Amino acid sequence: MSEAVLLTIDGPIATVTFNRPEAYNSLNGAMIEDLNRILPKVEHDPTIKVMILNSNGPAFMAGGDIKMFAQSVTMPQEEKRSTFEQTVYKIHPIVTAMRRMPKPIVAQVHGAVAGFGMSLLMACDLAVASEESYYTLAYILIGTSPDGGSTYGLPRIVGMKKAMEIALLGDRFDAATAERLGFVNRVVPAAELAQATMKLAQRLAAGPGLAYAGTKRLLQQSLNSTLETQLQAEAESFARCAAGDDFREGVTAFVEKRPPHFTGK
Template sequence: MTTDINDRVLLDIEGGVATLTLNRPTALNALDTKLAEALSAGLSRCEEDDAIRAVVLRGAGDNFMAGGDIKMFSALLNEPSGARRSYFERLIHQVHESIIIMRRMPKPVIASVRGAAAGFGVSLVLASDLAIAADDAVFTLAYCHIGVSPDGGSTFHLAHAVGIKKAMEIALLGDRYSATDAESLGLINRAVTSSNLEDETAKLANRLAAGPTAAYGRTKQLLNASLNTSLESQLQAEAERFAASATTADFAEGITAFLGKRKPEFTGR
């Protein structure tokens, strides 16, 4: 079942997997106001729909997302600086809603990347729980090339993913990185051939959708919290969420299946 959030984002739901497709292929899926609105709306729907157990984020056509819409930015150059500043603050707060939803939702989010991933496209990859990319993918933070600092949580996620020195290099120089480089750096989980990207993405998404999604949600909370907490707080959170997981039907199924030497059939409950 495919639904247009608006003409900028398509939502397809099949077998517990929701695929959100950024749909501006002639503009390399560049971010404009309508796409920002549609992306947060699509992610909200994925978060709220209990039938959705995993989410895939991809771009239409041959590219993932080439960052912000430069033509839209250009149209604002004649605006007074105060008006321009207000516009971009509102836009970026709207864009950041998507990042917050991706990190908050208990379901795993997979970025499936081919072609260009630039600017906010890289931010989306970094905010995803897992990322898989075709060998033709190219990653560049790129903000420095238009004289702005990054957004989309990339300054947070990048530093944690690659370390502060490498994050400085990636952000300040704006160089391009291949899928193989991105895998080595920890920006993505794996690089695959372009012809295998869809199959490998589906395989990963279906595996996650068939898993103990309630436990996945608690695992996401723990790993995200670990980026900004003390060991003692993390240990307490682990105890609470393990105990909560142990009350679920998935826990009982996992134990029973293990003892019965069979594959568990999780329901997310």
């Protein structure tokens, strides 16, 4: 079994770690297989309340594995087109699983966040970044268009004109810019990155899981819904949450002027 991506579980927190530090965690076939194997486990394990996505080595993810790409450049054109189309299809379940997952996903990013690394960052719900991290969509620099849901997430985060700039020029930007544009939520010194991410994950793990799932689902669908559809979905989700234990505990704790103790039910 590959160890290109590692899974560790500590109580209610699962940590998924890219583990190709020598290659700056550039995406290859082994990583794709590992992510497709690991993410469903995290999604369907009822004891896991939150997921952290991080990496070993000097970079979060430096995009696709260029060495892997280089092996294909001499293929006949039609074979090359088919090969890459099938490869890209294999990453679709990774992105959809992250978008669909009812549990909050927190990215912990440092170093290079490029190419598919940007796609994964945008698929996470929250992100804590090291102040030395840097970002580039990068696809245009190797003569291709983006994949991994980049073109879905990018205009929704930064707006169409800025999305065009980031995608068409491929320029690098720093952590402060990433925070200003909305790619990351917090920027911290490198030495504090792991601690800051874990603190956020622990806060989420102690929160109302059913309400998190409903909130994620509502926000994900909102940009493709009419107002009437969204209002109906909100009503159904609120009622579902109100029927659960966490709602009773939240209301009781508020009345009793004490912190709530949620169970995620």
